[in-house]
Amino acid sequence: MATQPDPAGKKRRAFEAELSQRLRDRARLLLSSETEVLRTLVDARTQILATLTGQPSDWKLWQLSRLLGQIDDVLTGAAGQAGTVFGLRLQDAWNLGEDFVDKPLAILGHRVELQLSQLDATVLKQMRAFGTLRLRDVGTEALRKIGTELGLVTIGGKSPFDAIKTVQKILGNDAPLRAAAIVRTEVSRAFAVASNDRLAQAQDLVPGLGKQWRRSGKLHSRWNHDLIDGQVVGAKEPFKVPNPGGGVDLMQCPHDPRAPIEQVIHCGCISLPWMKDWDVATPGAKPFTKLELQQDGKKATLDQAAKRAGQRQE
Incomplete structure (x- = not known):
């Protein structure tokens, strides 16, 4: 065929x-x-x-x-x-x-x-x-x-x-x-x-244009940024980013000038243009690499918790 x-x-x-x-x-x-x-x-x-x-x-x-x-x-x-x-x-x-x-x-x-x-x-x-x-x-x-x-x-x-x-x-x-x-x-x-x-x-x-948060891939990155990896919102809408001290910060993008300093300094995350009607290769969070899981206990804990909640693939 x-x-x-x-x-x-x-x-x-x-x-x-x-x-x-x-x-x-x-x-x-x-x-x-x-x-x-x-x-x-x-x-x-x-x-x-x-x-x-x-x-x-x-x-x-x-x-x-x-x-x-x-x-x-x-x-x-x-x-x-x-x-x-x-x-x-x-x-x-x-x-x-x-x-x-x-x-x-x-x-x-x-x-x-x-x-x-x-x-x-x-x-x-x-x-x-x-x-x-x-x-x-x-x-x-x-x-x-x-x-x-x-x-x-x-x-x-x-x-x-x-x-x-x-x-x-x-x-x-x-x-x-x-x-x-x-x-x-x-x-x-x-x-x-x-x-x-x-x-x-x-x-x-x-039509259908939005944006997707992508984590930096750094070995020791912010757990809260790893947590929202893959989050998708409309082009004019804010991302909902957990703050390490509690609560949620509404951020238009990584490095948002209005965000608290703890959310932006040394951050390597990016926001990608995203099309609503596409089946992308990684629609949600990117899997952690073997090295990330071995070297950073926080990532390993987050990975297991997210999988139990059905937020990451096994």
Whole structure:
């Protein structure tokens, strides 16, 4: 018996392939954004350590105010460069989030990008200002900690060698970790908000258009985000996300600006465009991998409870 053509299935597979490609673009953008911002901090660290190692070995000869002024100049310059890079990558994420809806829908014959107006970028401007301020705070906090260390040197409370080791840690671990978290969170937020706003715009043009929450797949992810993996709502409706402290938060998307901080920082979840009349490969929660179940007891417990409740496949 001859195989019957399946044009709907072919379109669905092309749609999902396009989504996958856009998610790979998102992953590359997140990585490059962090790398570029961290590079400015590495350069600053190199300059500051060179300045400190060039100081007299006799701590009594150190001039604290002049030294802190030099370090402040370096950190301020680095923060400015990081802010510029951050702003550009935020715009890239916003554009990519809009395309995350437009391009896959075009494969289905819904040319929404030709019918819809551009997204209101007001929230993008606010996110850029907020993120830039937070990056500047990283430099301010680093200067405060460094000032404390160098102040101890100038009063004989700490050796120059020990102080420089602490400064290396501040600039090599503390500041970069904070900066990376800020960049990852805010760039992810720009992508999520843009794609969610575009979905809301497109709903009236695409019957049955909705969105589906997908967990990050991180080994040690939020249990409450794993719990709602696969949840489907209308394009303009909020997801119902359990809060670790009790109750439920209504979130339009992962990284929703209105959500509590505990729901968004370090979150890697995404919201996918979803079509009501399709039979997708994984309609509900994605099965946990063997490694996830072995390495995270919370996932194993959640998996068993969900299976007993009929919410996950055996």
